[in-house]
Amino acid sequence: MIDSTLWYLYGNDLDLAKQKLNMRILKCKTKDEKLKFINLLTYIGDYKGCSRWLEHIDGITEIAGQQSQFRILRHRKIHNPWQALIGSHDQNRLNITLKRHIEQGNPFSIDLVGGIGDQIENASILMASKKNIVNPSALLLRPTGENSNIVKQLLEYVPNIRIAGEGEGNAWHVTAPWFRFWLNLNKLEEPPQALLEDKSPAKATGGILACWRSKVDKNNKLSSYSRSIPFREIVANYQKLQKDPRNRNQIIYDISNYREEEEVIVKLNNPSVRLMRGKINNLLDTKQLMRNCSLIITVDTSLVHLAVASGRNVDLLLNKFPDERWQDLCEKGSSYAQHVIVHQQKEFHDWGEPLATIRQKIVAMDKQMLETN
Template sequence: MLKTSSKRQQHNILDTLKLDQALLLADQRIQLGLIDQARYIYEDILKIFPNNQNAFSGIVSINTMSSDSMQDSFMKNAQHILDLYHERKLDQALAEANKLLKFFPEQASLYNILGAIYSALQKFSMAIANYKYAVELKPDYAEAFNNMGNALKLNGELHEAIKSYKEATGIKADYAEAHCNMGNALKEKGELDLAIESFKRAVKINPNYAKAYNNLGSTLHDTGDFDLAIDSYQQALKVGSTNAEIYNNIGNTLVEKGNFALAAQNYRRALEINPECEKTYNNLGNAFQENGQFDLAKRSYEQALSINPSCAKSHNNLGVILLEKGELDNALSKYRQALKLESNYPNALLNSSYVYFLKGDFKKGFELYEWRHKQSKNSPTMAREPRRNLIWDRKENLKDKHFYVYEEGGLGDVIQFCRFLPDLEKNGARVTFSVRESLHKLIRTMNSNVILTAQEPEESEIDFEAPLMSLPYLLKTRVTDMAPALSYLNANDNLIKKWQKKLRRNKFKIGICWQGSNTKIDHNRSFPVSLYKDIANIPDVELISLHRGHGEEQLKSIDFQVTTLGKNFDGGKSSFLDTAAVMKNCDLIITSDTSIAHLAGALGRPTWVILKHVPDWRWMASGVNCPWYESVILYRQKVLNNWNLVFDQIMQDIQLMLIN
């Protein structure tokens, strides 16, 4: 007996279609794998035309159709949906998948496809739900677990994503893609060592997996293993990838290593592959800027803006280079453009503060300087933000309140800004200052009752807290309110006498420094010690090196005399005690913009500070007098990178001083 369906439609298909149209529709439904729909059409035809051979043959064909044929039909329709997905016709793909689901409700792979479509539509909760259906139907479905991990990661559920990747790799140990994806999630979670292990497993399984090598390199970069990072990037290129991102990443790592010229070469290689990448032009500009090639940097940032005029980062970067070139108003204009596009852009707000400082508007500068805690890439010396419940509103009475201040910045910053601690005391606060122990003895010479510690007090013990460099903002400091300090630190009397005996008498003693720390912050501030030669050759002048550390090796190659103070000079646990005592024995200090300048100023010693063309914000853009220290005179570089002109002026002034 001929097998027919027990399910009937209320209306006959021939009520709306002609016979040949109905037969054609049934054939199309079979081609699409919609077997039940085809059966209903044939049954409707046989109801009206019981002897129709085509409809009868169709029913026979359906009844004898094998499960393999059904699967083939499903696969054909599933492939059609995947084609739509890859063509980014996502709404159409979703509609077709839901249609197919009605006829194949237990196909795990169809739920996997639906998960991918929902992920592409950024409907991650729906994607996760469909992946869960897929693995319920097929518990060993490694691909669905991997895809679910991707959706969970995009939904911000990193812990659950990692669990899903572990399920995938547990089912399929050699699943390189899942190991790589797990590495990405672990990296985002901050578990860099575990991420590196996952990436290494991925490339061990698949030695030609360029993406995993690239991600491994990126993670090694984040751990500071720059050489290993570059090795991984090079391996990604070696296995055949020509991805611009890899060259871009190599450039980023080379910038961290200080190899700016080679970094620029790699950024340019990336741009050959993808010439419309604003991110790479910004990175190229950064490399040129770090290398002191400001005009090339400016061109790179302008190229980034030509690609995307609405990129706040590019406007900000262009502002930075204009500031380096001394174009303060143009720089501020660029920062304002960045802020129009992104109103609370921390980097642009912070960079604006530098313009106001250089113009002498310290009140506005310190207000904007508070954005330093929000910037996208903090300095290693940047202190944490104060806890919300411990922020002083600048209004509440501080009488008998315990105010906790914690260290921020480098040694010079601590020396410069510790002068504000007594001002908190004058407002009635009991002040505790957490600072490295090596500075305790020096800071204790300040006239205050500040408690020094190297530990952070319990939260319950304090009323307010702030990082050191926020004190001028909290105290509403203006340049006009801030009288330059004659001195606020002192040197140990016994050490002063000790060094007085060791130094030559009847000489005009000049303490010198030429080099700051070997970090980005010292960029373009330092100069070669050889520039002191003409000063050293002045009769009855003795140059005394106050410098220790990076750059000290320059003394071995000079052909003039500089007095050095031995290995034990400031060789103890406390910083600057010997330096302060030697400064007290000097007639003059000449130094680059480094901690030596701040120590000399805080001691009230006659000091000449040599500044680059556009100096650090605290020195302002013009003037010879210093707003921080009464005894400091500023010598400014008039032409970018030309120190000779500055030393010519210094030479004339020393000779005039000696005559007088």
């Protein structure tokens, strides 16, 4: 997972990471190459440095620069940061076109883009915002990308939702980021709300559902690494749980994606852990597994979005410089604020304290179960 040429970004020395990354940018010969590394500055918390570089090379005229600018605006809590992703001439045209479609009741499709978590998150926001839209029945949702069928299968269980069918694929459509720009421009966006209340809430089984790793993003290995717990720390965490005399070794259903040799190590040393990744084919399988668990623990993956969409509490392990979305999602009035318990790194790439807090919570749950029984 680690890019060896950028080794300094994967350690614990934040000052060194900033210094060497800026030197790397300085040595780049082309604008495109510079933008590739400028974007990484936001992942080590150097938003000011990123902004200075974008201004220096006029980077926001390029798509990569616009994406960096979006992250900066969101970090600064600027209203409607989606504006960074749309040119000024497109903003006016989009506003006029969307208003016309909605006022006339013409069906149009909102394309859910990004990973599974992104699409669930945006579906939650769009469904909550429908009440502010004239002729809301005109709004169709269309999952896209390699995980479109997985997301579509989940959304089919959501009441009062219209999913774009095969015959409507050629209808006028807009991406979710652009539609959220329009919602914010017209002050219509609402905080996300649960899509699917879990009709079979977890009983006090003591089962734990855990995901310690995010999916590897080949285009952004640093993001994947920063959001995931290194394997050696996963092993150490399991060892501490096994050795703690206060812990009865509750069954942990681990849906992390391990290599074959890593699976052998986990199975050999942790009899209370059940590796479930290979038994999950879709989100409904995961949702069913959640019903057997009293505690849900995950890093920044689609599991946290699925849990919130299902009205379940979830313990979220966040890195020091997480995706800026979490500033918005966890604000008061949001279903995320209601259901997400955040355990965030205080030091760069140091999971020690968040994992210690999680272990304490597992022990406390075990104690509560003993007292209840």
